[in-house]
Amino acid sequence: MKEILVPYTGQAYECTMCGACCHHHIVPLTKTDLERIGSTLDPESFAAYHESLGSIVLARGDEGGCTLLTGSRCGIHDTKPVICRLFPFAAYPEPRDASDGLAHEYLLPDGSLVYLYVNTACPGVREDARAPMPRWLLSLIQRIRIEMALTRFYYEITSSDR
Ligand code: SF4
Ligand code: SF4
Numbered sequence: 001m002k003e004i005l006v007p008y009t010g011q012a013y014e015c016t017m018c019g020a021c022c023h024h025h026i027v028p029l030t031k032t033d034l035e036r037i038g039s040t041l042d043p044e045s046f047a048a049y050h051e052s053l054g055s056i057v058l059a060r061g062d063e064g065g066c067t068l069l070t071g072s073r074c075g076i077h078d079t080k081p082v083i084c085r086l087f088p089f090a091a092y093p094e095p096r097d098a099s100d101g102l103a104h105e106y107l108l109p110d111g112s113l114v115y116l117y118v119n120t121a122c123p124g125v126r127e128d129a130r131a132p133m134p135r136w137l138l139s140l141i142q143r144i145r146i147e148m149a150l151t152r153f154y155y156e157i158t159s160s161d162r
Pocket of ligand 2: 021022023027058066067068069070073074075076077080081084
């Protein structure tokens with residue numbers, strides 16, 4: 001699935017459960033993801049160390065799909081990683097392209113700013129229709145930032161202990 005990120009301008013979105021996003025993407029796991037999913041599954045069945053990222057990511061099966069896929073659906077929908085919940089949206093602290101006139105900022109609950117994008121390669125995104133922004137989106141982005149920061153901090157202090 002080739003990524004086609006465009007500025008978010010209210011595109012309507014409804015997941016078709018095609019499962020395309022669950023192939024080939026590298027999905028970093030937060031410490032909280034690992035603990036939540038690992039409470040019912042063996043971490044070796046779904047997590048792997050990514051050398052160049054220096055972090056734990058979702059493992060991939062032989063055909064490139066996430067090992068947690070059941071057919072084309074997520075096998076752990078209610079407990080899936082926070083990054084998976086964000087797709088097909090993406091958030092950046094700055095516009096991805098300075099000449100990108102459509103990108104504009106959104107305010108997170110903690111007062112920080114983000115620029116939102118949407119991956120139009122996802123068949124659930126409709127470029128020809130507009131809908132209110134999902135209410136959960138900005139809270140989720142803030143949660144991801146916090147969980148990622150805590151995870152980085154955890155890796156830093158545990159690696160300096162070795
Ligand atoms: S690619 Fe889009 S429509 Fe398909 S499962 Fe992922 S989010 Fe849903
Ligand atoms: S955890 Fe679920 S949503 Fe995330 S990539 Fe795997 S199957 Fe897809």
